[in-house]
Amino acid sequence: MRKRIGIIGCGNMGSAILRQNSGLLVFDKDTKKTKALKKKYRVKVAFDNQELIQKSNIVIVAVKPQDIDEVLKEIKSVISDELIISIAAGITTRYIENKIGGQVKVVRVMPNIAAQVKSGITAICKGSFAKNSDLIIAEGIFQSLGKVVRVKENHLDAFTAIAGSGPAYFFYFIEALTDAGKKVGFSERELLYFVKEVAKGSIKLLEETGLSAKDLREKVTSRGGTTEAALNVFKHERLNEIVRKAVFKAIIRARQLSRN
DSSP: OOOOEEEEEEEEHHHHHHHHSSOEEESSSSHHHHHHHHHHHHHHHHOOOHHHHTOOSSSEOOOOGGHHHHHHHHHGGGOOOOEEEEETTTTTTHHHHHHHOOOOOOEEEEGGGGGGGEEEEEHHHHHHHHOOHHHHHHHHHHGGGGEEEEEEEGGEEEEEEEEIIIHHHHHHHHHHHHHHHHHTOOOOOHHHHHHHHHHHHHHHHHHHHHHHHHHHHHHHHHHHSHHHHHHHHHHHHHHHHHHHHHHHHHHHHHHHHHOO
16 A cells, blocks of 8 residues: 655755655644745645644654654544654653554654754654664655664663764864854854864764774874874863763653653
8 A cells, every 4th residue: 555654844954855855745823834834845644643643654744852642632533543753852652552442553763953864863652552664764755864773662862862962062072163263363154164074074984984983083193293192182171071971961851751
């Protein structure tokens, strides 16, 4: 049977999926948004969430966590054998299963912002009633946005803290490096170019040499040189400990926001 994908919620992630997949049915309570998407991507717009469920085999719920209860309440009476793929952060598969009732098939996914440029990494896990074939379907959808990995649901909070929030950590370091460069006379435009090229080159080295980050760091650090002087500051200020604390804080917050 031909699979038809419906998307509830057309924010950043919902729109990213639309850009990479054709023939989708969408619904968003913001009618201005759906009109713009209909014109841009030629998607079909459902009258409401219930119509979307009735006309779809696979339903991607891409709403904010605070809107999930309203959506689940609306679709509960029309759910039958559809696969529900949830992007709502912190909302567990068990929570969705309990809210809808029955043996509803749920796959939970956690993408990151780089999915918008097809370079994301998305973690997926399945609920109690979903099958391995349902995971394969979810993988197929999100592979159009980057890499996909399967994780246990109890590891999803840690994945969120590292990979979901991870781009922000790199952006923050780029901001700090740029700010430092301004102090010695470079323009912001020059610095952004320098730092972007450094970041791209560093990732390419990791990918193509097969060496670890530690190995590469040691190769570029000459005894008594400039790099060693800078790294000694990081060590003295305990950068490793700061990063560890930050990641653990993000995990704790993810657990606080989670609804079981």
